[in-house]
Structures are given as C-alpha cells and as structure tokens.
Amino acid sequence: MSAVLQAVLQFPGAHSALKPAGPQARIAEGLWNSMYATAIVVFLLVMAALLWAAFRRRRAEEPAPDPARERRMRRVVAAAVGITTIVLFTFLVSDISAGRAVTATPGKDAIQIIVTGHQWWWEVQYRDSVPQRWVTTANEIHVPVGRQVAVELRSTDVIHSFWPPNLTGKRDLIPGNENSLWFQADSAGVYRAECAEYCGHEHAKMALLVVAQSPDSFARWLTQQRDTAHTPADSLTSRGQEVFLSSACAMCHSIAGTPAGSRVGPDLTHLAGRATIAAGTLPNTRGNLAGWIVDPQRIKPGARMPPNQLDPADLRALLAYLETLR
Amino acid sequence: MSSPSRSGCRRRRELLAAVLLAAALSACQREDRRFRTWPPAASAIPAVRQSELQPGPTTRDLTVRNEYGDNAWAVSEGKRLYNQFNCSGCHFQGGGGIGPPLMDSQWIYGSQPENIFATIVEGRPNGMPSFRGKLGNDQVWKLVAYVRSMSGLLAKDVASGRNDDMQVRSQEQSTEKARPVQSAVPPASQRP
Ligand SMILES: [Cu+2]
Numbered sequence: 434m435s436a437v438l439q440a441v442l443q444f445p446g447a448h449s450a451l452k453p454a455g456p457q458a459r460i461a462e463g464l465w466n467s468m469y470a471t472a473i474v475v476f477l478l479v480m481a482a483l484l485w486a487a488f489r490r491r492r493a494e495e496p497a498p499d500p501a502r503e504r505r506m507r508r509v510v511a512a513a514v515g516i517t518t519i520v521l522f523t524f525l526v527s528d529i530s531a532g533r534a535v536t537a538t539p540g541k542d543a544i545q546i547i548v549t550g551h552q553w554w555w556e557v558q559y560r561d562s563v564p565q566r567w568v569t570t571a572n573e574i575h576v577p578v579g580r581q582v583a584v585e586l587r588s589t590d591v592i593h594s595f596w597p598p599n600l601t602g603k604r605d606l607i608p609g610n611e612n613s614l615w616f617q618a619d620s621a622g623v624y625r626a627e628c629a630e631y632c633g634h635e636h637a638k639m640a641l642l643v644v645a646q647s648p649d650s651f652a653r654w655l656t657q658q659r660d661t662a663h664t665p666a667d668s669l670t671s672r673g674q675e676v677f678l679s680s681a682c683a684m685c686h687s688i689a690g691t692p693a694g695s696r697v698g699p700d701l702t703h704l705a706g707r708a709t710i711a712a713g714t715l716p717n718t719r720g721n722l723a724g725w726i727v728d729p730q731r732i733k734p735g736a737r738m739p740p741n742q743l744d745p746a747d748l749r750a751l752l753a754y755l756e757t758l759r
Numbered sequence: 760m761s762s763p764s765r766s767g768c769r770r771r772r773e774l775l776a777a778v779l780l781a782a783a784l785s786a787c788q789r790e791d792r793r794f795r796t797w798p799p800a801a802s803a804i805p806a807v808r809q810s811e812l813q814p815g816p817t818t819r820d821l822t823v824r825n826e827y828g829d830n831a832w833a834v835s836e837g838k839r840l841y842n843q844f845n846c847s848g849c850h851f852q853g854g855g856g857i858g859p860p861l862m863d864s865q866w867i868y869g870s871q872p873e874n875i876f877a878t879i880v881e882g883r884p885n886g887m888p889s890f891r892g893k894l895g896n897d898q899v900w901k902l903v904a905y906v907r908s909m910s911g912l913l914a915k916d917v918a919s920g921r922n923d924d925m926q927v928r929s930q931e932q933s934t935e936k937a938r939p940v941q942s943a944v945p946p947a948s949q950r951p
Contacts, residue, residue, distance in 0.1 A: 697843045739895040739898060740796075740895075
C-alpha cells in the first residue's frame with residue numbers, strides 16, 4: 434500500500450495528458466502536439482506580418498494605386514486564406530480520425546470492468562462467469578499492463594465523467610444509460626483519474642487511482658480480492674468487528690464474509706489494501722481513517738456518510754479491525 | 760417637492776422590494792444545508808408520549824419541532840434515505856405492502872413528527888423494525904419530514920417535485936393534504 438502511495442507522490446505526471454501511458458492517450462497527445470506546433474508557426478507568421486505592417490516605412494503621400502501591386506496583394510491574401518483553410522481542414526481530418534481511433538471497439542479479450550459513479554465516490558466491479566468470483570471495490574482500478582481494459586460506465590444518481598488523462602479521454606456516466614470506453618496501460622505505474630462533470634458539493638474530491646501492474650501481480654491481486662474478509666483472530670479485532678456490525682456502519686457498507694451487505698457506501702472488504710480513502714481525498718493511514726470515521730463532514734462536507742460517535746476504546750478496536758481487511 | 764401621488768408610488772415600490780427581498784430570504788432558509796449534526800446517534804425523545812391517555816389531570820406536552828419540516832433539501836434527502844434504507848422494501852413508495860400505506864390519512868401511531876420519529880427509532884410491535892443506533896438523529900428527522908410529505912402534511916414548496924428515477928406515484932408536491940385520522944391497531948392475528 435505504501436508503495437502505491439509513494440508512487441503517487443513520486444509520480445507528478447500521474448494526472449497529465451502530456452505524459453501518455455497508453456495508445457489512445459498517445460494519439461491524443463500526437464494530435465495536441467501537431468496542433469500546438471502548427472499554432473506556434475501560425476502565431477509567429479501572423480506576428481511577423483503584423484509587425485511588418487505596423488513598422489513599414491510610409492511615404493507622406495500615398496501614390497495613386499498601382500494596379501500591378503494591387504494584384505500582387507490580392508494574390509497574397511488569397512494564398513493566406515487558402516493555406517488557413519487547408520490547415521483547418523487538416524486539423525478537422527486528423528481530429529476526426531484520432532477520435533475514431535480512440536473510440537474503436539476493443540478486442541474480444543479485453544478485461545471487463547464496471548465503474549458506477551455515486552455522489553461522490555466510484556464503485557468498481559470485476560465480473561466473472563461465476564458470480565461468487567465477482568470482485569467489488571471502490572476508488573481504485575487495478576489493470577494488467579499491455580492488455581485492453583473495457584470499462585462500462587454507469588451512474589446511480591447524477592451525471593459524472595470518468596477521466597484518466599494519462600490513459601484516454603473523458604466519457605460521461607449517465608444514470609439510466611450504459612456508456613463505455615476502453616484504455617490500455619503500456620507501462621506499470623499509478624495514474625490518477627477524476628470526475629470531470631460537475632456533480633454536486635464534493636465533485637472536486639472525487640478521484641480514482643488506476644494502478645497498472647504486471648499481469649502476474651494483477652492476477653495475484655484479483656485472486657486476493659475474491660477472498661472474503663478473515664475472521665478476526667484476537668479479542669481486539671473481534672471487538673472491532675462487533676462495533677462495526679452493531680453500529681450504523683453496517684447500514685451502508687459491506688464486508689464480504691460478515692452480515693454487513695449494504696451498498697450505500699463503498700465496499701470495505703479489502704479496505705486496508707487501498708492507497709487512499711474517500712475517493713482519493715486522503716492517504717489511507719490509521720490517523721486519517723480515525724478522523725474520517727468520527728467526522729467525515731469536516732473532511733468532505735456533504736459526503737453521504739454521517740459523523741459517528743464512538744467510545745474511544747470502541748474506535749480503537751474498530752480501527753484495528755479495519756486494518757486487518759487486506 | 761414631489762407630488763403626494765409620486766411619493767405614494769415610490770412607497771409602493773419600496774414595499775414591493777421589501778416583499779421580494781423577504782421572499783428571497785425565506786427561499787434561502789428553504790434550502791439551508793446542514794451537514795454536521797451532533798449528537799450523531801439516534802436516541803428517543805424523552806418528552807414524547809406514546810399514548811394519548813394520561814392519569815390524573817391532563818398536562819400540556821411541550822411540542823417537538825422537526826427542524827427539517829420546512830427544508831426542501833432535507834425532504835429530498837429523506838426521500839433518498841427512504842429508498843437507501845429500504846423503507847420502500849416494506850412500505851413501497853407509500854402505497855403500503857408488508858407495512859401500512861404512508862400516503863393515506865390513516866395513522867396507527869400518530870402523524871405528528873415526534874410520533875413518526877418514535878416509530879422509526881423504537882420500532883412498532885407488528886413488524887416495524889427499530890432503527891435505534893443504526894441511523895443518526897438528523898437522518899431520522901429527514902425521514903420524518905419525507906414521510907409526512909407523502910400524505911401532503913408539508914407545505915407544497917417544501918415537498919419534492921421530482922423523482923430521480925421512474926415515476927411510480929404522483930409527486931409529493933401535488934399530493935393533497937390528507938387530514939390525519941387515528942386508525943386502530945388490528946390484532947396481530949388479523950394482519951396479512
Ligand atoms: Cu463530479
């Protein structure tokens with residue numbers, strides 16, 4: 434976990450369209466670079482023409498128009514208009530073809546992930562032909578390097594938008610409608626995605642990590658995520674489980690392997706394995722977890738988790754229990 | 760000096776501005792959002808009576824005010840919670856199923872905010888679960904406000920005017936006020 438976190442901190446380009454890590458982001462970056470370079474050239478030419486016009490020497494009295502000169506000038510203007518049109522059409526064609534390349538249908542062997550937007554967090558589900566092997570997690574997508582990932586996008590409340598700039602462009606999550614996109618990570622790393630459609634109070638604190646790892650470690654991660662939570666081994670953690678199940682937590686959260694099965698809030702079965710809490714708002718440390726549980730409204734005002742009043746000993750036991758949920 | 764009719768006109772305009780400002784300010788209140796409420800855990804209100812009957816001379820009770828009864832945001836939150844905490848699993852969208860209808864005028868345990876609060880927190884003997892310790896006080900009050908809006912007991916500008924998903928009943932906003940009637944508790948053996 435701390436390795437992931439370090440990667441986030443050490444990887445300042447984790448949220449940048451200019452550091453592409455996948456084929457689609459590379460197409461978008463190529464498009465951007467060509468437009469940027471062309472714009473620089475055009476800017477310099479226009480500025481040069483402007484300066485020439487501003488500073489060219491004038492005679493006190495303009496001579497009568499010279500028909501040959503007028504013709505020459507008309508030709509220059511026509512050529513400029515023609516070049517501009519060609520440049521804009523080239524942009525249009527390259528833009529449309531880049532768009533088509535980015536939205537091409539993914540291959541058959543792409544991994545399928547369902548991402549559901551909630552105000553203000555992300556539910557992530559890996560399906561399988563056997564329902565017992567479905568994996569539900571939150572605010573973190575793990576993917577193997579070099580393989581296509583097809584993401585089905587849904588929403589339960591309002592419109593959100595999924596945007597991992599290092600990997601691909603944006604796509605909206607629309608209630609009552611299924612949208613999709615795919616991406617592929619070419620190098621291992623942690624990339625940040627964010628909600629890119631204003632969705633209410635805590636829109637700004639609705640991020641998601643995409644963790645790209647080697648196929649082997651991805652397979653290991655997925656197998657481990659399929660496990661249900663371990664039965665608490667000692668008295669402190671079993672007290673913690675009791676606190677969780679007997680208080681409000683179980684009304685909103687699920688922990689596989691316990692009676693807690695609500696899907697109002699994020700699934701906590703493997704909470705301790707995640708790098709952040711509250712949709713990328715805080716690093717997942719014991720202190721932050723305690724602060725979040727007692728008063729989430731201080732950290733994320735409006736978030737749909739109420740404050741919790743817990744006896745200090747109960748809180749300690751609860752934290753110890755939550756830390757066992759690897 | 761201005762003529763008397765001119766100043767009367769100005770006064771009328773000032774009055775209109777004051778009325779509009781007051782209306783605007785009351786609209787602010789209607790949308791007031793409070794995210795942090797203490798204490799967070801639901802507890803019964805000691806002043807509430809569960810029965811109308813009293814020994815000795817009848818004393819006036821202090822009435823409990825639901826702070827959310829005139830807050831449109833809180834009512835819409837209550838509507839969300841009503842589905843999230845599965846009230847709809849038993850009461851459906853107000854028409855009733857395992858639990859009694861909540862959009863009609865019949866109340867077994869009282870229609871006042873404090874009665875409904877007690878119903879939710881304490882539970883009721885014929886199958887209404889007790890949410891004590893599972894919900895926060897403010898969540899219960901939001902649910903109370905929403906439940907009351909189902910039979911038109913809240914002002915129309917506060918009750919919800921839309922659904923997030925498919926329309927299953929007419930909007931709470933356009934529900935006519937149903938004058939609450941005390942309904943008898945049928946013996947458990949006669950219940951479906
Ligand atoms: Cu958003």
